[in-house]
Amino acid sequence: TFSRGGDPQMRPIDIRDAVRESVKLVLRGSNIQCRYYLAKHLHPVQADEAQIRQAIGNIIINAVEASPTGGAISVKGENVAYRRKAEKPFIKLTISDRGKGISKEASSRIFDPYFTTKDMGSLKGTGLGLSISYSIIKKHGGDITVQSEIGKGTSVSIYLPAYGDITQVVSTVKEDLPVSGRPEAAVKRILVMDDEALIRSFMEDTMSFLGYDVTTCDEGSKAVEMYGEAMATRPYDLVVLDLTVRGGWGGQETIQRLLDVDPEVMAIICSGYSNDPVISHYGAYGFKGALAKPASIDQIKATLDKIFNN
Structure with a gap:
């Protein structure tokens, strides 16, 4: 679990809001477009919204860097029965680009904090961000996978445990605190x-x-x-x-x-x-x-x- 400086501020959130805010922040000033394919009744998740946005944002940055000028990325959200943890429902977010793609060898090492993939498509030079995204998702009881094909692009999938249904998401007023949640x-x-x-x-x-x-x-x-x-x-x-x-x-x-x-x-x-x-x-x-x-x-x-x- 997280401890000092990293304790998640857990509450039910609509993951669609976190996705849109992350994309909006990353694409600001960019000529890259994003196509959304988010299920209307996508389950909420129990999560620290700031940390989940950071995890999603790191992956979106990678996808944008891999995309050709004027290109597009896509974000798909769906409710799934995750094969590794079939006893409870999950939500799945898939962030895809149409960049250069990466090799199978590189795919197996991309979550290594010191691994860099310069000139290798959507993950070039961003091993640090991906390792942090990996840690955040794991701490939330989820999983993260990568599929890539040279010349066709890369898809990064995030799996997070679902929390009830969308009607259980309650808006809360956020205090004016730093990301850590402390003065x-x-x-x-x-x-x-x-x-x-x-x-x-x-x-x-x-x-x-x-x-x-x-x-x-x-x-x-x-x-x-x-x-x-x-x-x-x-x-x-x-x-x-x-x-x-x-x-x-x-x-x-x-x-x-x-x-x-x-x-x-x-x-x-x-x-x-x-x-x-x-x-x-x-x-x-x-x-x-x-x-x-x-x-x-x-x-x-x-x-x-x-x-x-x-």
């Missing part, structure tokens, strides 16, 4: 330092999805400067440092400078070198935790939970 002052601030843009992007996307306020930089001296400046206004609650940085301060040097600035600094060290003593004995070097790269969403979530709950 801004309660949202933990995290500063991530890593010299690889892909890692920074993944960390920012993942931690933002979990409900944290995330800022990134690519080198240790910048992290120290940003941390010091924030102390006078809204301090960072945690710093995540890459152990090895090309042409700049790595995690070990940076933590020493940060401890000079703030002896109470909370920091995590990250590295692909799991045998490095800074990783295996992180406490002796001033860190509160360690992450081995590549880290999964669940590993990041568990580490952050442990840090903040302690």
Whole structure:
């Protein structure tokens, strides 16, 4: 289940509204059209609407990027008996494009957070977004599948457990809160330092999805400067440092400078070198935790939970 920063605000929703709002947001300013094929009596789902919109939006972005200029995508919604969980009804959303398509090999890896499919159609360069969509749907008791054919396009299908019938959807007044559902002052601030843009992007996307306020930089001296400046206004609650940085301060040097600035600094060290003593004995070097790269969403979530709950 989701915990700090990621608890779903569950209620019955009309999934058709979530689809239309997601499409509207993504297609704004685009020359791509969307064709809707949504069943009139499509079952509602019990879901966190903000998270479901994010999951759908990520997939729509992929479909739009794959589509030729002036092309179209489609979204189909239907009530189904899902073969993997036949004991209860499901709704199925299928988002399709007519792009280049992707290979079977790539299809089997697209939910890997670090997998990128540049120049491979609807999933090019968007492994991070798809991994987050996958996590959201799974946390809602659903499933997500991909079918693609080279030269013909890609279809991504989302399966979510149905909740009663459409008459059970009740409108609620939404408070003016951030996506996490908590006032801004309660949202933990995290500063991530890593010299690889892909890692920074993944960390920012993942931690933002979990409900944290995330800022990134690519080198240790910048992290120290940003941390010091924030102390006078809204301090960072945690710093995540890459152990090895090309042409700049790595995690070990940076933590020493940060401890000079703030002896109470909370920091995590990250590295692909799991045998490095800074990783295996992180406490002796001033860190509160360690992450081995590549880290999964669940590993990041568990580490952050442990840090903040302690």
